[in-house]
Amino acid sequence: MCALQGTNKKEERPRRRATLYDNVSQQFGQAADLMELDPDIRRILAKTANEIVVHFPVKMDDGRVEMFTGYRVQHNNVLGPFKGGLRYHPSVEIDEVRALATWMTWKSALTDIPLGGAKGGIQIDPLKYSPREIEHITRRFTFALGDNIGPEYDIPAPDVNTNAQIMAWILDTYLSMMPAHERNRSTHVVTGKPVESGGSVGREKATGQGVVYIIERWAKDHGFLLNRATYTVQGFGNVGSWAARLLKPHGAKLIAAEDVGGALFNENGIDPDDLANYVKKQGNVGGYPHAKAIAHETFMSTKADIFIPAALENQINAETAPWLNVKLVAEGANGPTDPEGDAILRRKGIELIPDILCNAGGVIVSYFEWLQNKRSESWELEEVDSRLHKKIIQAYEKVRSTAKAYETDWRTAAYIVALTRLATVYKERGIFP
Ligand code: GLU
Secondary structure, eight states, X not given: OHXXXXXXXXXXXXXXXXXXXXXXXXXXXXXXXXXTXXXXXXXXXXXXXXXXXXXXXXXXXXXXXXXXXXXXXXXXXXXXXXXXXXXXXXXXOHHHHHHHHHHHHHHHHHTTOSOOEEEEEEOOOGGGSOHHHHHHHHHHHHHHHGGGSBTTTXXXXXXXXXXHHHHHHHHHHHHHXXXXXXXXXXXXXXXXXXXXXXXXXXXXXXXXXXXXXXXXXXXXXXXXXXXXXXXXXXXXXXXXXXXXXXXXXXXXXXXXXXXXXXXXEOTTOOXXXXXXXXXXXXXXXXXXXXXXXXXXXXXXXXXXXXXXXXXXSSOBSTTTGGGOBOSEEEOOSSSOBXXXXXXXXXXXXXXXXXXXXXXXXXXXXXXHHHXXXXXXXXXXXXXXXXXXXXXXXXXXXXXXXXXXXXXOOHHHHHHHHHHHHHHHHHHHHOOOO
């Protein structure tokens, strides 16, 4: 009896929590089933191509040596060089990076740019280090990655807690490791660089700009007036703050915002430019004087027209999705909604523009930056913006018609568009040998 009880106990152990890569696999499986994706191609795309883990030492300001762990996962490069950001965050680990790399492949395929999918990062809390230490960590990470990145092979970009300055350090370190005569034709080893160092105008705001182009188009399709709309934003970093600021000229009103510093609410509206300035100085939205502090649940339950999650993954899930009281979720972050959250939003009739479409503005303009570097050109902002608009709206229209044709949700439809393009190329090229 006792022994049996013991066995039962073991069997009743709680189920393993779904990981982020499980979420991607579930989304992928759903689309692959519906479109009857060739099983061979399904097997190929279900795996990442390369997974690089590096451990490297860096001397800290006080003379101590600390060891760091960095990752670069390359999911697929059948459409072009591996492409995707680098994030600096304590939650960075192999499963997360694997999922984020896979989403990049879908994103490039969906938006019809000649790039593949990758992602990387370092498992650190950047707030714990001085700017000098961050520079050294970045340079030593770049050195550790060595030939695993390259302008025609794998091209990093900014992501959570990384920016143009960090890209400039990566560029400088990478070029310093090359023969002198090859340096000037290798500036496209990273995108999201400062404009003076070969970056593109319009890249910094590009992800938020893409989110706003998509929202504008969604509003037009629904006869919905943005000048009367209210919206809430989670995460006030690059994506969230730019999306909020670019919605302001439409007359829409930001009524709640949340980040690591807490959540804020003001029914009369929060000025996104003012809040962005505050965050630049203070580090996060906590303590912002022109709105009242609210709890996380209150923030997630705020009645508004549009919710823009632009922070981390799995924010809309079985617990929080029932709280949402909005018409549209426009995913600025990667993976903010898990499959259970998705199902709940669908049941509630909340529309959702999926991450691989909604936040693709960043990688689209990264592609433009890469092209400009290769051609030694520098485009004007109007040209960057109008090309971004064209690309992202083309993808939007393809997703809309695919959702209709397959009678499915927009996430599954976006996957079907991306997977169709990848499958076509695999069929044309075949499998070596
Ligand atoms: N990190 C951004 C993303 O998740 C941009 C990637 C890039 O520009 O390569 O899409």
